[in-house]
Amino acid sequence: MKFTILTLFPEIVKAYFEASVMKKAVAAGIIEYELVNIRDYAHDRHHKCDDEVFGGGAGMLMKPEPLDRALEAAGSPAQRTVYVTPSGRLFNQKMAEEFASGGNLIIVCGRYEGIDQRIIDTRITDEVSIGDYVLSSGEVAAMVLVDAVYRLKPGVISGESLEEESFASGLLEYPQYTRPAVYDTMRVPDVLTSGNHAQIARWRLKASVAKTLAYRPELLSKDNLPGEVDSLLREVIDEGGWHEPGTSDPGRTDQK
Numbered sequence: 001m002k003f004t005i006l007t008l009f010p011e012i013v014k015a016y017f018e019a020s021v022m023k024k025a026v027a028a029g030i031i032e033y034e035l036v037n038i039r040d041y042a043h044d045r046h047h048k049c050d051d052e053v054f055g056g057g058a059g060m061l062m063k064p065e066p067l068d069r070a071l072e073a074a075g076s077p078a079q080r081t082v083y084v085t086p087s088g089r090l091f092n093q094k095m096a097e098e099f100a101s102g103g104n105l106i107i108v109c110g111r112y113e114g115i116d117q118r119i120i121d122t123r124i125t126d127e128v129s130i131g132d133y134v135l136s137s138g139e140v141a142a143m144v145l146v147d148a149v150y151r152l153k154p155g156v157i158s159g160e161s162l163e164e165e166s167f168a169s170g171l172l173e174y175p176q177y178t179r180p181a182v183y184d185t186m187r188v189p190d191v192l193t194s195g196n197h198a199q200i201a202r203w204r205l206k207a208s209v210a211k212t213l214a215y216r217p218e219l220l221s222k223d224n225l226p227g228e229v230d231s232l233l234r235e236v237i238d239e240g241g242w243h244e245p246g247t248s249d250p251g252r253t254d255q256k
């Protein structure tokens with residue numbers, strides 16, 4: 001799968017593709033990427049890429065001509081072309097899965113107040129927001145999108161990890177622990193070191209339910225949840241629910 005990123009600041013995005021798991025996915029040929037500097041397509045003397053907004057208002061907008069030329073060269077709109085913008089459709093795991101199962105992606109990063117609507121009308125196939133907040137530019141949003149998508153491609157990370165993480169089951173992921181079993185008087189819940197796989201699975205699902213109830217209760221009303229969720233939810237509520245970080249810790253051996 002190839003990601004073509006159109007940006008005024010390719011250096012921000014470059015490091016992301018050259019480190020860690022992404023670097024390995026590129027070396028393995030699972031992922032290809034191309035960083036396109038939109039300024040290279042601005043043909044005036046000053047390589048101007050922004051201008052004032054018609055009708056007035058604060059801030060500058062990215063001009064249509066350089067972007068249009070850069071997108072034409074990249075193969076848009078025949079190739080799926082995402083514009084990352086706070087006024088887009090809200091990104092989620094389902095959308096990430098849909099992008100991952102499709103073909104190559106072109107991603108346009110806006111700066112300033114955004115891009116000229118005529119480019120959106122003629123070149124963009126998807127407007128995507130990564131959350132209800134405004135970032136200073138699209139590069140970080142583009143990296144969020146790429147990251148959520150590329151890790152779903154076969155061979156990037158293990159299928160088991162993908163199945164167990166947050167959202168895969170419709171719930172938030174349960175808490176996890178590693179060695180040592182007792183750290184500074186705090187012990188790992190006994191069930192996790194018991195070797196009893198059925199009990200471990202039940203503990204994890206219950207912890208997922210408790211955490212989801214505390215942080216994302218709206219997810220519990222979805223109809224694709226595991227069957228035991230209802231009865232575990234009742235137990236969780238009876239037992240007082242999730243402990244917030246920094247409050248009580250049920251694992252502490254020195255707890256009063």
Ligand code: ADE
Nearest residue numbers: 084085086129130135141
């Ligand atoms: N650019 C600025 N803010 C953004 C957001 N929330 N999502 C996507 N792109 C953005």
